Amino acid sequence: AVSLGRAGRAAAAPAPNLEILLAPNGSSVVLADLVETGGLAGAAPGATQRLWRTTDDLRAGIVSGRVKLFTTPSHVPANLVARGMPLKLLCLVGMGHLSVVTADPSIRAFADLAGKPILGFFRHDMPDLTFRAIAKMEGMDPDKDLVLSYVQTPMEAAQMLAAGKADTAILSEPPATAAILMAGKEGRALRRAFDLNEVWGRHKGRARIPMAGVALHQSLIDDSPEVLAALRAGLVPAKERVLADPAAAAKLAERTMQMKAPIFEKAFPFLKIDVVSAQAAKAELIAFYSALLDLEPDAVGGRLPPDDYYLDL
Numbered sequence: 001a002v003s004l005g006r007a008g009r010a011a012a013a014p015a016p017n018l019e020i021l022l023a024p025n026g027s028s029v030v031l032a033d034l035v036e037t038g039g040l041a042g043a044a045p046g047a048t049q050r051l052w053r054t055t056d057d058l059r060a061g062i063v064s065g066r067v068k069l070f071t072t073p074s075h076v077p078a079n080l081v082a083r084g085m086p087l088k089l090l091c092l093v094g095m096g097h098l099s100v101v102t103a104d105p106s107i108r109a110f111a112d113l114a115g116k117p118i119l120g121f122f123r124h125d126m127p128d129l130t131f132r133a134i135a136k137m138e139g140m141d142p143d144k145d146l147v148l149s150y151v152q153t154p155m156e157a158a159q160m161l162a163a164g165k166a167d168t169a170i171l172s173e174p175p176a177t178a179a180i181l182m183a184g185k186e187g188r189a190l191r192r193a194f195d196l197n198e199v200w201g202r203h204k205g206r207a208r209i210p211m212a213g214v215a216l217h218q219s220l221i222d223d224s225p226e227v228l229a230a231l232r233a234g235l236v237p238a239k240e241r242v243l244a245d246p247a248a249a250a251k252l253a254e255r256t257m258q259m260k261a262p263i264f265e266k267a268f269p270f271l272k273i274d275v276v277s278a279q280a281a282k283a284e285l286i287a288f289y290s291a292l293l294d295l296e297p298d299a300v301g302g303r304l305p306p307d308d309y310y311l312d313l
Helices: 002-010 026-036 055-063 075-082 126-137 154-162 175-185 196-204 218-223 225-244 246-257 261-270 282-295
Strands: 019-022 048-051 069-073 087-094 099-102 117-121 147-151 168-171 191-195 212-217 273-277
Touching: 019 026, 019 055, 026 048, 026 069, 026 087, 026 212, 026 225, 026 246, 026 261, 026 273, 048 246, 055 069, 055 075, 069 075, 075 087, 075 126, 075 212, 075 282, 087 218, 087 225, 099 175, 117 126, 117 154, 126 168, 126 196, 126 282, 147 154, 154 168, 154 175, 168 175, 175 191, 175 261, 191 196, 212 218, 212 225, 218 225, 225 246, 225 273, 246 261
Parallel strands: 019 048, 019 069, 117 147, 117 168
Antiparallel strands: 069 212, 087 212, 087 273, 099 168, 099 191
16 A cells, blocks of 8 residues: 555646535535635646535535545545545534524524424435434434424525425525525515524534535545645635635625525625634544434444544645
8 A cells, every 4th residue: 555655646646627516505615715716726727616416416426436525514424434435524614504594483492493393404414413413412302302394405495484384494504594585575584593503512512513524535635635735725715715705705606606695695604614624623523423423323324434534734
């Protein structure tokens, strides 16, 4: 393996025509900014960006070997590593973007959800797993004490909520903002009852959830170490550009992720964008993965990732 590694490094070359997959949540704008501003141009000439629609779409791309750089819910690479895929988590870009949005004035805290119908999306995936893990922390059995139903995507959930076809939903951003704005146009009042980060923080000591990250395939690191170097050099400055100019970030999100700029800009304060290396956030990631293991072991492939999974920036 050592000689292979050396040979790989000796023959290192840029990664042309790299297809980068972006998660459909606002924090992906950090990687989009790095690509748009030319931060990967030398290491990955001709790189393209595409939004993935469902985690099955993302997984299929990774497993086929076509997708080697992507923004992702943080449990997806952990799950695939447990199944033998050589993936690494480079950093987190989103520290929790889920809130409970409702038309029901009686819902103020998590306990108020008991027995009420709640609409979710991406069943058995990040939003659902996080919500149900928090329910357990709050002393509830999510299968017995909560009345959960599901649609495929966050925008479907937002549209149903805005149209009055559901009263309460777990939503990501910017769909939560979109639901509130769409409902307002119909004369229907929706509000964020609470942010899941707040509830998490009461139990875990820090009100942020390591939910969204940037991950790479080991073959990309071996074949084109320049890409990893460019990511390490460029992601924190990209975050700083995004945070400094939400209006420009919103226009970028519209171009690269089909998110409406005015809605993205209003959602911006709720996106919890940050760039923290996986190594620096390792304890928080292990706490998160452990909560998922406790809830649904298959979500992370039944075990915690190895130490070398967590890269430094």
